[in-house]
Amino acid sequence: MSSCGNPQSTDADELMPRRLKFGRSRVCVRCRENPGNIVIRHAVYCRDCFSPLVTMKFRKALQPAINASAGTSKRPRLKAEGNLLMAFSGGLGSSVLLDIIHSTYFSGQPPVDEDGNPVGGKKHPRNASVWPSASVCYVEVCSAFPGMRDRTEEVRGAVEQYPSFEFVPLRVEDAFDKSWWEQVGGAPSAFQLSVDLGIGNLSLASASSTPPDLTPVESMRTYLASLPTPTAVSSAIQNLVRMLTLHAARSRGASHLLLGTSLTSLSIGLISSISQGGGYATREELQEEWTPSGFGSTETSRPISIVRPLRDVTMKECAAYAWWNDIKIVGRDKSARAIQGIANLTKDFIVGLEKDYPSTVSTIARTCAKLAPKDAPNGNCILCQRPVQHGIQEWKSRISIRSYADAKLALAAHTHPSSQCDPPAQPLDPMPSLTPRLCYSCHTTLTSRSSRGLKTTGHLPAPLPVWSKQSGQSEMRDAIADYLLDG
Amino acid sequence: MSSDTLSLKIEFGGGLELLFSNQRIHNISIPASVPLDNSITSADSIPPADVKQADVTFLMHYLRETLLTERPELFIDNGTVRPGILVLINDTDWELEGEGEYVLKDKDEIVFISTLHGG
């Protein structure tokens, strides 16, 4: 609407009052003695009080997710059901996470309370070991970006500083590698599933038109190259990394997958996901429980809690913590940051806002934590494993008419007196379509185009990640299996 | 007075050193009095009304002009440090010290840390 007409939109100043960066005093709000060294959301802390503050937030976020019921609330007795897997990117958050996990649970030294005394006494059994084993998973994405350097060895060096962690290096192209899939317990299959992204209905490609014997790297590049926007490319890579990490956690009998997402990254992720139509999975962006299905033993298909123990720690706090605790940051390649997609636009926007309005990121996370999905889900998405909402395609075709068949269909659904349109004879699609098995966000990733005209690259069917075959519901698996045999 | 110089220790972290010839620590000397417009010409030739004591804002411009080797937009944005860069003055958050208006003293240690290296 014009500059008026919306009573909710008024001065930016009034909506987000700019406040002083800190209160009146420069003395640490915690010990009330030392001069402060850092300002965290308007509160001043000295260096001595700062690190315990970060580890306290870390424990508060993580421990209830381990086993809330055991022990008393004051003295929780932590004992996880399975193993631990940490996702490591070389970035700030996951570097800080690794260090805190190590010093809290694996350094042989009992965790200390605010006064530096061992919590629960030195002989407290808590520290025996919360998880039987701990590994650190790194997914190298350099094959997705020309000219990007392989950092696996650098990362290995960083992880091996912590002797109790086993290093699990993966590569993003493993998502298209049948032998990796079998290694992690996936069902063997001779076929690679492909989808035709050139046409709107995402029909699965027939076996004969699938390019023969692509290497995993070639398959991955074909998949990424066939996506319609830079936003889709970065979101697809992010999802490949996420799913690889999930399957790595599953195959190693993990009960917990920890991510180094800071409060700042969490807010960026939430806004970015909402901007890509992922509102239905807002809860999962905050905290997620994944129950794998179709993988033999219970050992490797127990539910996995995906926890972000730094979700209350801002990026600034992470940076100061790393600096004052001498944590070396390998860093991430800037190629991924160069993608002009929604994820990076959101990052620039939120980081810019956070500078002037330091509370914004926690407001975003708190607000989103108050939300729940509206309706019960209709299965899980074949690509991202997150819940699928009902009626996505009806919604899309009602709101954006892309063909007159859609328009008539949407109209015919109503018995309005003047609607004289007959339901059109939809041409029968001989190939099963991927569409009904996708969440809104993944469907948008595969189909939503930029404003820059239709893409005219050839109609090579895009290979799908190895888990797509297994992750559908059983009737989908059967449908695909039938079709594959026929093809 | 304008001939006085300040010795400063500058340190870059969190990947920001990559913009400064991949060198983390730089020991530099800058004049105590500098042009108001943060240009790096000598303050001697300027009328006293256009001169100020060297502050962190001047230092940022000085670093950009003299030590920065690539991608200046990743360091300075809109006349101040780019959002997402943490600045410590003698181990203290610059927000407690008046940010860019902090007047530098001899032997000050200034640290610039990028927080933008994600999770």
Added chain:
Amino acid sequence: MLRRGDSDPETLSVSVQVLTLSLRRSNHCSLVRSMAPASCALCQNAKAILKRPKTGQQICKDCFFYVFETEVHHTILESSLFKPGDRVAIGASGGKDSTVLAYVMKTLNDRYNYALELFLLSIDEGITGYRDDSLETVKRNQQQYDMPLKILSYDELYGWTMDAIVSQIGKKNNCTFCGVFRRQALDRGAATLNVDHIVTGHNADDIAETVLMNIMRGDIARLGRCTMICTQGEDTIKRSKPFKYAYEKEIVMYAYFKKLDYFSTECIYSPDAYRGHARAFLKDLEAARPSAIIDIIHSGEAFEVREEVKATQKAQQTCIRCGYMSSNELCKACTLLEGLERGMANSVITDRARKKINALGPAPDSLRTIPHYRSPLPVVSVEAPSHS
């Protein structure tokens, strides 16, 4: 037009080097002068003359009119907004959104026999050089569309024009006053017209922006409401947004191709007030991927406030002074008006400041107040439909 320098993000989508920001700015115009004339992606027949911002399809003018109107029709049907015989007021400012809304409402009412009685309802905020001119546009629309017009002024309702308010409080918070006063003025105007329903020109961009804004400032109550197509408080007339899924760019294109008569000056008191952080961000998102606007609305419709959080929200009550719905004893308009009358308008913007003004004692009797509001409708409680 659609030329964007040398880098093409589509071919670069994998071989990402540095994609310049040039993409951001140049997305405004979506009319295509294609080098090779393409045929319309919808009718396959006529020559495509524009590229639809919402879908990226190249289509002809007639198909654009048809799909634009039909999508609004779908929105109206899907939510069963109206029933035959309803009296509906169109909130008309003379600007592009409400002008196109009036035209499309009339078109659909005729085409699909909605059997609605349509009215134009304008609020005169009293802004010289802005609203007086835009009201001239509305008066012409009245003739062009043959609809009765009702104009209600802030002056007659509150005793204050925006000109007078700004001369007292300056430009800083004047949008707050204007917004609060307009909402209530629309309801009161609608009550005098005895209509069942007010439709406003809020478009998809407005709604997507509001979703983001409400998340960023933690306004959970509004976040739950803002994607509803139709809202109705306990005591007010139904309000809805038939352009909920219509892109701002397409509204402008529609007005342009239909040569609709609208007034396109920014309000003189809020130059660029609307281009806040969230709006600029939304425009960047749209440039990166045009479906972002509709995707954000989809997100907003997909979640709701958790039950246990809902329980803690403030209940609506009735303003003790003017009878309008309110979440406090005094409604916002009465509070703001009291501030103006007592010469301390700038201090009633926040809740805390309101407590301060209350501490000064009761309002003097001489204070001008808003006439008591009586809803034309029986008290009903309507849950807006959820659409998934």
